[in-house]
Amino acid sequence: MGVSADDGASGRAGKAVDVEVNVVPFIDLMSCLVAFLLVTAVWSNLAQIRTTPRGPGPGGDQAPPALALSVLVTVDAHWVGLATGDRRRIPKVGGEYDWAGLENALGELRRTRGDRHDVEIAADDGVAYQAVISTMDTAIAEGLPDIGYLDPPLLSVRFGRP
Amino acid sequence: MPVHVPGPELYNSIPFRHLGGKGKQGKKGVFAALNLTAFVDMMTMLVVFLLMTFSASGEILMSQKGLDLPQAINKDQLKRAPIITITMDTINFNGEQMADPRNIASDTSLEWKIIELYERLKVEHAQFELAPIDEKQKESLRGLLILQADKNVDAKVLNRVMKTAYAAEYPNIMFAIAQRAGGH
Numbered sequence: 001m002g003v004s005a006d007d008g009a010s011g012r013a014g015k016a017v018d019v020e021v022n023v024v025p026f027i028d029l030m031s032c033l034v035a036f037l038l039v040t041a042v043w044s045n046l047a048q049i050r051t052t053p054r055g056p057g058p059g060g061d062q063a064p065p066a067l068a069l070s071v072l073v074t075v076d077a078h079w080v081g082l083a084t085g086d087r088r089r090i091p092k093v094g095g096e097y098d099w100a101g102l103e104n105a106l107g108e109l110r111r112t113r114g115d116r117h118d119v120e121i122a123a124d125d126g127v128a129y130q131a132v133i134s135t136m137d138t139a140i141a142e143g144l145p146d147i148g149y150l151d152p153p154l155l156s157v158r159f160g161r162p
Numbered sequence: 163m164p165v166h167v168p169g170p171e172l173y174n175s176i177p178f179r180h181l182g183g184k185g186k187q188g189k190k191g192v193f194a195a196l197n198l199t200a201f202v203d204m205m206t207m208l209v210v211f212l213l214m215t216f217s218a219s220g221e222i223l224m225s226q227k228g229l230d231l232p233q234a235i236n237k238d239q240l241k242r243a244p245i246i247t248i249t250m251d252t253i254n255f256n257g258e259q260m261a262d263p264r265n266i267a268s269d270t271s272l273e274w275k276i277i278e279l280y281e282r283l284k285v286e287h288a289q290f291e292l293a294p295i296d297e298k299q300k301e302s303l304r305g306l307l308i309l310q311a312d313k314n315v316d317a318k319v320l321n322r323v324m325k326t327a328y329a330a331e332y333p334n335i336m337f338a339i340a341q342r343a344g345g346h
Binding site: 033050 | 198201202205206208209212213215216232233234235239240248305312314316317320321324333334337339340341
């Protein structure tokens with residue numbers, strides 16, 4: 001590896017001006033960096049969805065029930081509602097949860113509550129954990145990042161399920 | 163002893179050109195410059211890739227058999243905290259087995275607490291309070307717990323674990339997820 005430059009100004013035409021760049025320290029540095037980064041590499045891309053305490057118990061946030069927004073995941077539908085009375089059932093479509101319907105419902109109900117960004121989520125027995133996480137994910141995407149995970153009987157909204 | 167005409171002599175009569183000796187062709191240099199350009203290019207690309215995937219927080223969770231984390235798009239950075247792991251076969255706390263989720267799923271009693279887990283969490287909480295950590299840092303870590311569960315775990319098991327954690331003064335739960343690009 002070399003660097004060549006035309007040294008016409010010096011007046012010594014014909015003299016070789018090739019300079020060998022010593023790449024050994026560079027390769028040493030690169031080798032050390034590669035070894036360090038390979039050893040410390042984290043290949044699994046993990047993250048978290050955080051919940052905050054709600055309802056009774058240590059650190060529980062006693063939100064005014066009139067404004068509480070609750071989501072219940074059951075084996076066949078999502079239930080979304082405000083404690084003021086607006087309650088909706090979003091059934092599964094073709095065996096899958098209707099995520100678009102849940103997004104719309106959460107978006108509409110959130111707009112009726114002004115600046116509040118909290119939501120209570122609960123899941124019935126028999127619901128898969130992935131459905132719970134996807135429900136939380138949908139709530140965050142709809143501007144409700146302050147999630148409280150509760151036991152179904154502790155939700156502020158009582159859904160009149162059969 | 164009669165004197166003989168000398169015979170062939172190494173490096174004079176036989177030049178050994180390939181050895182670079184004193185033969186006619188022996189003064190030709192044998193130094194061959196190694197072209198390092200491709201090697202340096204590869205190292206540079208490797209370093210750039212590894213730097214892009216570098217995580218300063220290190221590996222907080224270890225993957226294990228029977229644990230397929232749920233996926234989500236919206237997420238926060240994971241913090242270091244005690245870990246409850248729920249697979250289809252076992253419930254662990256920091257690697258110690260606490261209960262069998264199949265027993266909990268089939269349990270019809272009114273018991274809502276997992277006794278072994280509750281006791282272990284209380285011990286952990288007491289140890290945390292005694293630990294020589296700065297009070298400000300302690301405040302930010304108090305009641306913080308990582309829950310990593312298989313995506314097929316029943317919500318009944320999840321609810322029981324959550325209630326146990328709340329009862330043991332661990333109300334701030336971080337649900338571990340695997341990041342994904344988009345869609346449900």
